[in-house]
Amino acid sequence: MRIGLVLPAVPGYSETFFVNKIRGLHSHGHEVVLFVSGSHKIKTFEGATVVASPKLSGNLPLLFLQESCSFLILLLLNFKVVRQFYRLERNDESSFFSILKKMVLNHHLLSAKLDWLHFGFGTMALERENVAQAIGAKMAVSFRGFDIAIYPLKNPNCYDKLWKKVDKVHVISDDIADLVYKNGFENKEKVFKICPAIDVNYFSNVKETEATQTIQILTIARLHWKKGLEYTLEALALLKKKGVAFQYTIVGDGIEKERLLFAAHQLGLTDRVTFTGKLEPTVVRQLLGDATLYVQYSIQEGFCNAVLEAQAMGKLCIVSDAEGLSENVIDGVTGFVVAKRNPVSLAEKIQAVTKLAENEKRMMTEKAISRMKNEFTLEQQQKEFLEFYTTD
């Protein structure tokens, strides 16, 4: 089978979801083609061919010439596809000019020979809803978080056209599936949940957490408002007032750095909070090993690999109830789930957790580790994706 994956860019290290998926498909004899935005010097990735989308910036006359040539080649070699695409777009009442624009922008997709065209994020399918049918491929779309929880708030009904044409929808959690239905998709039989997965062998360096006076709390997250870090800092400010000894480390970088630094300063936490910036994976794993508690108090979260990794490493996790987090962690069994946007509750939970008996904590973390090994392995995910493409 030839499967086209449409992604914003060639996956990075941290995008284990995509890397693992591509490896899994490739190892089972399927051919994977990655369609990525922008121009790339990378021609192959994990055995997949990489095809760059048309360039949109640069030397304008040269660009115009290049894209015109590409479009003419498309027209000559794939006339039937172009004709079908045109007809489908006209049925959707697209104007001639917008159809032409879509053909130029998607000529790399329209000239592909594929069995499946899979958009890695919901937003990547927008303005491309008819491409799959035009090239005779089935269409799949993945929804992960921002694309279904946030994007439609700014762009209501943006997926209406997509819902009519998609063959399968992949979601990473039940809550994401609920959001898909809330945004107008009705056919539940076409929705498949495949959770993220982690390398449980790599994240298994379980270090016995030393009982110390000072709790080492860790979060690994982009510095973005959706990660709820400001609420986390407020909870920690309450803990500080109660005399709880802790050190909080945030691993990650992002646009909210100034906001969070100021919040830490204003809340009197400068001596208790460390912003490490982005770190090498090996260093991150070490920090995970040293942590007493892992906190992910997101406002919006598809699922969260960092929480899976923390659980696999035997760390007690306290998370918010944002979308996939309450499936990621089973409240009271493998960790704790606290209502989001409630720093008082988060502070109380952290304090309560630190007072748990050691055997209670151990029981919980052992259950979490076992669950990670049984339900969130890379092999499991690869198997589910194979079924996704091969079964009706």
Place this chain on the structure above:
Amino acid sequence: MSQKKIAIYSGEIPSTTFIERLVDGMANSGYRIYLFGTLKKKKNYGTNVEVVAYSNRFEKTVQLLYYSFLLSVFQRKCKNKLDDLLAQQGNDSYGTKVKYYSVLYHRPDIFHLQWAKGVGDWIWVQEFGIKLVLSLRGTHVTISPIGNVYWKELYSQLFPKLNGFHAVSDATGMLAQTYGADATKIKTVYSGLDLERLPFVQKGKINSPLKIVSIGRSHWVKGYSYALDGLAILQEQQFDFEYSIIGVGIDEELLVQRSQLGLEKKVCFVTAAPFDAVLLAIREADVVLLSSVEEGIANVVLEAMALGTLVVTTDCGGMNEVITDGENGFLIPVRSLLAIAEALRKVADLSITEYHKMTLAARKTIENQHSHRIMIADMKSLYESVLKDPS
């Protein structure tokens, strides 16, 4: 005595409302005002204002050539000195020279820089006998040095060298002292309002649902997320209200928060509106809510106080220099949702007599502390003290 020359520099012409009022006020106070920078829109200033600016690349080139020529002919030594200075700093591009040459040629007595982050760019003026005065306003002073150690170090290095500071509040002035600003060179000059454009109108009643408005740009410092969390508490308590935030437009974070808290029917986000529309919105509201985590002194609060609309504001920056809790408004702790909810309830529970008493007191505060006349007089006093200072 020759007319003193003051350059009021914000980089763009025209600039913010406050700066434009300052320009007009100073021009009418006997100074010759120079405006350098990029011309965004043509504006007719009075006879005492000279605009030395460019609006496109061609004009920029012409200005560079013109002032290079004038300096070469009439101020060769100074030009060479400046060129050497820039070469030493590795900052001698044409872009830099076009900014600096006109200032050097016109040699104002005071270069009044409006934004702190530019202090590194303009410290050179002191080498040529130009006094450098800095306005302490906005996040440049309150947030940037905390968010980035570069600014903290720059301010700590250069603030001790400056000839004068205009602080928008006492609090901002004290903050500048932590970066080495000389306390004797700091003058608090409160923002002055054109009170004729802001006539006080006594309200007839407090509405139900309570009409709440916030006005300001979409930025985390405005603390709107706290406002929404606070209003969610009121909604749970079945307290009826309508809340508009003017100036945010499509803010992803707030859209998500509004949706998650189920506040879509009660909270409305509006894109930036013209000044008159904003004044109307303030008039029609029962309360203006300022939920900021940091401020100098928010102009919108001053405007609300002038117009007769009660204010609930967080106690950040210099806000407590304007509002006395329970007397001319309500002052609440920063980052406290409960305090926001309680204060808004207090407003709703006021009798109309109590409301009038507080808003009248607010208007008095503005008349006594924030008139345009007082602002101009205070700024003049700052300039005169800087000009007289021999150091």
